[in-house]
Amino acid sequence: MRQTVYINGDLTTMNPEQPTASAFSVCHGKFNSIGDREKVLAEAGPEPEIVDLEGRVVLPGFIETHNHMSYYALTRLMVDCTPFANKSIADVKEKLAAALAAGGNTELIMGWGFDDTMMTDRRHLNRRDLDGIVSDIPVFIFHASGHLAYVNSAALAMGNITKDTPDPAGGEIHRDETGEPTGLLLEPSAIELVGAHLPSPDTGTFMTALPQAMAAYNRTGVTSTHDAAIGIAGQGPGSIEAYRALEKSGRLTVRTYLTVLFDYYDSFIEKGIRNGFGSDDLRFGSVKLFQDGSIQGLTAALKEDYHNRPGHRGELIMPQEELDRLVAKYHCLGMQIAVHANGDRAIESVITAFERANEIREDTSLRHMLIHCQMASSGHIMRMKKLGIIPSYFINHLFHWGDRHDSIFIGPERAARMNPLGESLREGLTFTLHADTPVLPVSPLECIHNAVNRKTRNGKILGEDQVISPMDALKTFTTDAAKCSFEEDKKGAIASGMLADFVVLSDNPLTVPAGRIRDIEVLETVVGGKTVYKKDQP
Numbered sequence: 001m002r003q004t005v006y007i008n009g010d011l012t013t014m015n016p017e018q019p020t021a022s023a024f025s026v027c028h029g030k031f032n033s034i035g036d037r038e039k040v041l042a043e044a045g046p047e048p049e050i051v052d053l054e055g056r057v058v059l060p061g062f063i064e065t066h067n068h069m070s071y072y073a074l075t076r077l078m079v080d081c082t083p084f085a086n087k088s089i090a091d092v093k094e095k096l097a098a099a100l101a102a103g104g105n106t107e108l109i110m111g112w113g114f115d116d117t118m119m120t121d122r123r124h125l126n127r128r129d130l131d132g133i134v135s136d137i138p139v140f141i142f143h144a145s146g147h148l149a150y151v152n153s154a155a156l157a158m159g160n161i162t163k164d165t166p167d168p169a170g171g172e173i174h175r176d177e178t179g180e181p182t183g184l185l186l187e188p189s190a191i192e193l194v195g196a197h198l199p200s201p202d203t204g205t206f207m208t209a210l211p212q213a214m215a216a217y218n219r220t221g222v223t224s225t226h227d228a229a230i231g232i233a234g235q236g237p238g239s240i241e242a243y244r245a246l247e248k249s250g251r252l253t254v255r256t257y258l259t260v261l262f263d264y265y266d267s268f269i270e271k272g273i274r275n276g277f278g279s280d281d282l283r284f285g286s287v288k289l290f291q292d293g294s295i296q297g298l299t300a301a302l303k304e305d306y307h308n309r310p311g312h313r314g315e316l317i318m319p320q321e322e323l324d325r326l327v328a329k330y331h332c333l334g335m336q337i338a339v340h341a342n343g344d345r346a347i348e349s350v351i352t353a354f355e356r357a358n359e360i361r362e363d364t365s366l367r368h369m370l371i372h373c374q375m376a377s378s379g380h381i382m383r384m385k386k387l388g389i390i391p392s393y394f395i396n397h398l399f400h401w402g403d404r405h406d407s408i409f410i411g412p413e414r415a416a417r418m419n420p421l422g423e424s425l426r427e428g429l430t431f432t433l434h435a436d437t438p439v440l441p442v443s444p445l446e447c448i449h450n451a452v453n454r455k456t457r458n459g460k461i462l463g464e465d466q467v468i469s470p471m472d473a474l475k476t477f478t479t480d481a482a483k484c485s486f487e488e489d490k491k492g493a494i495a496s497g498m499l500a501d502f503v504v505l506s507d508n509p510l511t512v513p514a515g516r517i518r519d520i521e522v523l524e525t526v527v528g529g530k531t532v533y534k535k536d537q538p
């Protein structure tokens with residue numbers, strides 16, 4: 001087969017044996033030879049296709065280890081209630097009214113991404129706001145954290161939620177002083193009271209929405225992802241079938257590792273499917289569990305009170321014994337487990353469960369993941385290291401919510417050591433970073449920027465001693481990220497025999513001033529030797 005030879009590049013390979021190079025060749029979707037132009041051309045076989053990179057920067061493709069690509073795909077079909085598109089509740093109402101007037105879907109209005117803490121009103125939506133738009137059609141809006149939802153009276157009725165409905169385990173139906181539901185539902189068990197009645201998106205919907213979502217990921221240099229809650233809200237069958245169909249037809253432009261909700265995973269485990277099953281393009285991944293909510297939603301489980309709400313520490317989603325049982329079950333099956341935990345009490349609970357499982361069956365090779373892990377203590381870092389756990393830190397919180405963590409939710413002391421990357425690095429703990437899209441926009445370069453700068457939106461540096469170098473930040477999206485799917489021999493570096501996934505950038509994150517990393521442009525993204533995004537090309 002005719003090879004493609006790329007010359008005049010400025011390569012950072014992330015392969016320690018050959019850290020830099022100026023040329024490389026691609027054959028059958030994999031890197032072939034890497035070195036200088038003479039060497040690569042000599043090894044390229046007859047009449048290679050030559051691509052002149054004109055001195056541009058080349059890095060391995062970015063691997064995003066925690067986000068929700070299929071759910072993000074669906075949000076693109078909903079009303080955009082994010083703070084990126086709205087300043088106030090009035091703006092959100094206007095968008096919802098416009099969607100209703102447009103009349104696309106007259107049976108249900110769905111929105112996503114509302115963030116009370118970033119609206120000028122600084123308050124939650126309530127059912128009166130939403131009834132004001134429409135009262136006889138259900139309105140359902142997800143909070144940006146994904147842990148809260150707002151519904152109108154028609155949606156409450158659909159879920160049979162009244163004054164007398166008790167709070168479900170692990171969730172809360174928020175109520176006013178008279179006990180009437182306000183329309184705010186907290187945590188998945190409460191959200192599901194209404195969510196279970198919403199139509200599940202079918203394969204066709206995902207077939208339309210996923211390619212657009214993947215194109216958006218490719219624009220930011222993402223070539224691989226962990227889709228992190230497959231099976232949520234009945235979306236499992238539709239999304240998996242669409243992924244498989246896209247893979248078959250060669251339209252999967254982001255290699256996807258499916259992290260599947262534990263109860264949905266059971267049906268596959270019964271058939272003998274374990275993490276690792278699949279192809280380089282689409283693979284079953286870890287088992288997903290949740291142990292708390294979000295800090296800004298005040299649903300993360302903390303050891304000490306919230307700064308702005310004395311007496312309130314948030315709740316664990318599962319009692320310790322229940323988490324212990326589930327973790328031990330999957331650990332003993334040899335499955336990789338990824339558990340969501342933001343607050344220090346939830347992190348403590350999850351690490352304890354892993355320690356207990358490891359006493360039953362000693363195995364530190366499963367690369368369990370602790371997702372978000374924002375309030376990890378020094379002790380937590382050491383215990384994770386001992387167990388071989390890989391935390392994926394939600395670094396972009398520092399920029400987007402950092403000022404409010406500092407002054408509102410957890411106070412300056414705890415905010416300064418959120419996402420303790422510097423300490424993790426010093427302890428030799430392997431970790432990755434993520435944007436949790438659609439919670440925040442997908443952008444590896446922004447994550448790397450925030451890991452290196454730790455600056456809030458208002459310009460305050462949170463925890464100078466937790467800053468890491470651009471090279472260490474880059475590892476969290478390449479070599480170390482590849483370890484999270486046991487694929488470090490296949491991707492994360494530009495090396496002979498590895499998958500030809502790479503990005504061409506306008507500048508080098510290792511050499512630009514630290515404050516400008518986020519301004520670097522992705523010029524081209526290549527997956528398996530195929531260009532899936534090129535700037536200025538439709």
Ligand SMILES: [Zn+2]
Nearest residue numbers: 066067228436
């Ligand atoms: Zn998530």
